[in-house]
Amino acid sequence: MTAPQLQDRPAPAPAAPTRTGGHLRIGSAVALPVRRISVVVALVLLVLTVLAAVATLSLGRLGVPLNELPGAVFGGAEGKNRFVLNRLRGPRLVTGIGAGAALGLSGALFQSVTRNPLGSPDVIGLASGAGAGAAFFALFLPGSPIWLGALLGAALAMAVVYVSTGTGFRNPGRLVVAGIGVAALATAFTQYVVYAVERDNATALTAYINGSLAARSWDHAATIGLVLLVAAPLTALVSRRLEMGEMGDELAAGLGAEPRSTKTWAVLLSIVLSAGAVSVAGPIAFISLTAPQIARRLTRGTGPHLFLSALTGALLLVLADLAAQQVPWFDNLPVGIYTMAIGGLYLGYLLTREWRKGNL
DSSP, rough: HHHHHHSSSSSOHHHHHHOTTTEEETTTTTTEEEHHHHHEEEEHHHHHHHHHHHHHOOOOOOOOOOOTTHHHHHOOOOOOOOIIIIIIIIHHHHHHHHHHHHHHHHHHHHOOOOOOOTOGGGTTTTHHHHHHHHHHHHSSSTTSSSHHHHHHHHHHHHHHHHHHHSSSOOOOOHHHHHHHHHHHHHHHHHHHHIIOHHHHTTTOOOOOTTTTTTTOOHHHHHHHHHHHHHHHHHHHHHHHHHHHHTOOOHHHTTTOHHHHHHHHHHHHHHHHHHHHHHHHHHOOSHHHHHHHHHHHHHHHHSSSSSHHHHHHHHHHHHHHHHHHHTTTTTTTHHHHHHHHHHHHHHHHHHHHHHHTTOOO
């Protein structure tokens, strides 16, 4: 076949658009690829979160009646409704949404970097370090804010992990091993304080180190909102590099993704988001582990699913806190107890699923 014959052949017809993909256009210059299933799942998660938020504000003896809720939220509340919205349940709800979103986003980043679906910031000792910091403040600095101790404890734990790996946050394998060691030491110190030293204050301290949204204020909501405002745009910037990184370091480097710097930034952002959630709600377990997993399974797609993981984390934490407030048999248990139950059930589901497939 000659060259002219090749040139005379008709151009192939453009491929028909798939039913699972599309583009989100911003003006005439920007078109972002979006899977339709992801949009549907995001809308469903948003609706469920709104319904859970309405239930949080309206259920119970002190709840705002449903017929008064829209006016109380948008038109200004008075009397009991004002107290419930501004002091009792409003800050608690907003803090829970923000903390859940931060934990879900943090877990998605960490799992994408480590390429381990069972990875989370908890694995590298952040939550345990936060608990140890809270215990240290309760023991040696009574009267000081426990949340500050938790934040400093988380930061110190991450600093120890960073130094002990010898490669910073670039090597996921070393990161996990060092984190397990730091978590064991931090947990041992926390249990020592709870059981041997601070017996009188053990109840309050135990509630905090299990994760709690009780007695939250608008300052807590503003804190986690600021963390999300700063971290979310940076997360969006690394999301494309994370997607390429899941195809392998060599291919990602060939496409200009710089795997080492991407991993470092992703882990740092994961730590910042998780530490922000810890500072306002304590070391809540399993949200950062389960939220990205659920988001990935709902869409049945690849990639970190950052936005959907944040929505899933917010929904899970709001539902857990709703149970903490309304389930009559377990009055005022810390919300972290419920998230542990959610995580345990989900891990049980995974084990059963793998066993039925013959992988175990």
